[in-house]
Structure formats: C-alpha cells, structure tokens
Amino acid sequence: RAAKFRLLIHPWSRLAGAEPVSLRKSVDIEITGIPEHGWDISSAVQLLAPFCLVDRLAPETLNGSDMSVFWLTA
Numbered sequence: 001r002a003a004k005f006r007l008l009i010h011p012w013s014r015l016a017g018a019e020p021v022s023l024r025k026s027v028d029i030e031i032t033g034i035p036e037h038g039w040d041i042s043s044a045v046q047l048l049a050p051f052c053l054v055d056r057l058a059p060e061t062l063n064g065s066d067m068s069v070f071w072l073t074a
Contacts (some may be wrong), residue, residue: 026055031070040065044072 034043039061044054058071
C-alpha cells in the first residue's frame with residue numbers, strides 16, 4: 001500500500017511569508033471613458049471596489065460642469 005502525500009511547488013518570492021498591510025492614504029483619481037449615463041458614484045465604487053474605497057466625488061464631477069474626466073478622491 002503506497003503512502004499518500006502531496007508535493008506542492010510554488011515559485012520562490014521575496015514576499016514569501018509577508019503579511020499584507022493597508023495603505024491609508026487619500027489619492028485623487030481621474031477616470032476617462034465613462035459614458036454620460038454612468039456618471040454616478042456607484043459606477044466608480046463598482047470599478048474601484050477591489051482596490052480602494054471611494055471617499056467623494058470632485059465638485060466638477062458631482063455637478064456635471066466638467067464632463068471630460070470623472071474626478072474622485074479614494
């Protein structure tokens with residue numbers, strides 16, 4: 001009867017055994033290519049959800065005065 005075992009091989013990395021750390025900084029983000037019907041904070045939240053939390057929209061984006069770039073702070 002053969003012994004049961006698993007051999008797992010992973011590529012070596014300098015980050016082996018590292019622990020994730022959250023970076024708690026605010027950044028201003030410009031998003032281009034969002035159609036006009038998608039200019040809402042929920043669109044930005046859905047796009048950026050895996051990477052950061054959306055804090056607020058820029059006044060130009062919020063009131064629709066500048067529709068060239070979707071500006072926000074995350």
